[in-house]
Amino acid sequence: MTRRVVILGGGIAGLSAAETLARSDEFKRGELELSLLEARSSTGGRAGSFVERETGQTVDYCQHVAMGCCTTLLSLLQRMDLLRHFQRYEALTFYHPDHGFSRFEPNKWLPAPLHLAMTLTSLKHLSSRDQKLIRKGLWRLMRTKSSDLVGVTAKDWLVMQGQEQSCIEKFWSVILVSALGDTIDRVSMQAARKVIVDGFAGARDASDVWVPRLPLSKIFGDEFSGRIRGMGVDLQLRSPVRELQRTQDAGTWEIHCSGGSRLVADDVLVATPWHVSRRWFPELWGQSNSAAEEKPSDSETPFESSPITGVHLWLDRSLTELPHVAMVGTLTHWLFREPLDSHAEATTQVDGVYHQVVISGRHGGEGWSGERLVAEVMKELEAAFPEVGTPNVLNFRVVTDPNAVFSVSPATERCRPSVQTEMPGLYLAGDAVATGWPSTMEGAAISGQMAAKAVLGALAASNNEADHFRGEPPGLPKGLLARWLIR
Ligand SMILES: Cc1cc2nc3c(=O)[nH]c(=O)nc-3n(C[C@H](O)[C@H](O)[C@H](O)COP(=O)(O)OP(=O)(O)OC[C@H]3O[C@@H](n4cnc5c(N)ncnc54)[C@H](O)[C@@H]3O)c2cc1C
Structure with a gap:
């Protein structure tokens, strides 16, 4: 009999789950039917982009980077033939206002x-x-x-x-x-x-830095979605899920979308962000994972968000030849220069050289306007690159995502739910589930793979087959010395 699996949310977690399931023998034998419902018009979720109205350029909401230790994400991209859209750097450049630039190269x-x-x-x-x-x-x-x-x-x-x-x-x-x-x-x-x-x-x-060369919406949107459709996944965009119900008699899930459509599934894999999943299943998001741990008191709010700000700048000149700089002792945390190969697609004449500044965890933002933030950032950049004189800002956009990442506090660590739930046929994915990883693309990719493997494990159990599917994906293999020294 064919089992119907529906994935909710087409961010990296949902995409990773869809890819794992679509490659399984069960799917290839026709024992699984697979749908992915995504609220927006494109997949990729937070790893996405927007078209800037003045320049017509597609730019990421915020620059994303992966590290060499993100092995699940990198192998997923490799399998989907998308890793070629990332540039690998083995060295980083640091800048400090009093000490200038230093190169960090393991x-x-x-x-x-x-x-x-x-x-x-x-x-x-x-x-x-x-x-x-x-x-x-x-x-x-x-x-x-x-x-x-x-x-x-x-x-x-x-x-x-x-x-x-x-x-x-x-x-x-x-x-x-x-x-x-x-x-x-x-x-x-x-x-x-x-x-x-x-x-x-x-x-x-492990500390290699992988930087996307194309807008994220091309990589995790257009290209990834084209590939999973090609693998046989029924991808439904613009399908925001409104409600989920377990039908006790039939032992299935009913999924209601905002447009009025309804799907029935044997298994549901919820890969929406924590603040959406929590609305449907609050009991899964506030409880301790471990029986030994106390449930946090009501006054603790274990899943708080932390903001990340991307300051998109179009300057009348290039500040530096360096592709990226980690800035120390400044409001600016990272500077990225021309990170995208997307300019050819701009609908209007692109005037200016694109740079992006990233600032993480700036809670409250001191109530500054975009203009004030840009002025402060520009002061720091002028001081860092005095040789280029005083650049003019031709255009800017400040994009702050208040729910960029979950704040991985000690209380949160205790409450992260596992992919497998006690509700029959219900699985959780997304960067906030218990993977041991912080809120990252890697955590999202691991969670999707783990949830998909849990679905396959349950299927194997119901067919009385051995369950080969459990377990977290292995990370980068540690060398002998590292294994000996690291506890
Ligand atoms: C500004 C910013 C900078 C970041 N920088 C980095 C970085 O440099 N490196 C890194 O590794 N990570 C970074 N991250 C974190 C990374 O983007 C996330 O951890 C990862 O993309 C999360 O993937 P996800 O699939 O778990 O969730 P999401 O990307 O949030 O995907 C969830 C999906 O569910 C969909 N959805 C929501 N509600 C519904 C509904 N009702 N019905 C159907 N679909 C729904 C959403 O549209 C979305 O597509 C950054 C995040 C932000 C916002």
Whole structure:
């Protein structure tokens, strides 16, 4: 008998689930029918783009980057022949107003984690005392198990380890705010460990930076959706789901879309963002994962959002030849220059050189207008690149997504639901489910794959077959030394 699986939400989680299911033998044998319902006119979700009205250029709501440790995302892109739209960088450039530019390039020959040892020395904004303390902190972190960091914020742990303010501001905060999308007084040290250990220390290629060369709407929208349709998935765009109901007698799910259409499914895989999924199933989003953990009190709101702002600038000149710069001690966190190959598609004459500034975790935004924010950012950029004089801003857009990422606080870590629920035929995906990853494209890709495997596992169980499907995807393989040193 054919089982009908419906995926709700065509962000990276939903796309990853659709790809895993569509490649399964069960789907190829015709035992599964697969639909994906997406509210918007394009897939990709938060990894999306808009057409800027003045220039006609397609630009991402906000620049996205992946790291080498994002193995599930990168292999998904590879399988879909989309990785060629990403550029890999092995080095990063840091800038500090008092110390200028430094290059961060992990050693290619030393085994992980020694490949990072010399790298800190190249960061001019870190004094030798800072470097010594940071090495000590990194060592302690590698020797501390993730399970020993439950309930602690990154800031508290760093202070407990004797990390001074200067190390926190110039090193830990810079990496963690960018990677976790929120400030270190809010985020959990478990999530911070994931970034530092998996993203830098665990393997040599882990800290590579992968930057999209096409607008995200082309990669995760047009191209990805074309491919999954080609694999036989019934993709329905502009189909916002309004309501979900379990029909007890039939043992199926009824899915009602805003336009009045109705679908019946044996299995539903909910891959909408946490703030949407929570409206349908609040009980799944506030409870502790582990029986040993206490349920948080009502006063705790475990799933808070953190904003990310993209400041899109069209300047009358190019600021730098560098493709991206991580800025330390400034309001600007990242500068990206001309990240897209999209200009040929602009509908009007593109005037100016496109740059994008990214600012993460700026809660409240100090009530500044777009003009004020651009003026402050431009002051910082002029100081960083004095050789180009005073650039004129020909056009700008400030895009802040208040729900860009969930704030991965200690309370949130305890409450992230797993992909498998106790409701028959109901599975959860999305970057906020319990993958161990922060709110990232990688977390979303892993969650979709895990949820799809749970669907296949249940199918195997109902057919009395062995369940080969469970388990998290493996990350980057750690070398011998890293396995020995990292707990
Ligand atoms: C500004 C910004 C910058 C970021 N930078 C990075 C970065 O550099 N690196 C990184 O790895 N991650 C980054 N992220 C995070 C990353 O974009 C997300 O973690 C990831 O895309 C989440 O994917 P998802 O599928 O879980 O959710 P979403 O992308 O939110 O997808 C959910 C989908 O569900 C659809 N939907 C919602 N409601 C309904 C409904 N009722 N019916 C049907 N469909 C519905 C939505 O339209 C959407 O397409 C950033 C996010 C933002 C916003």
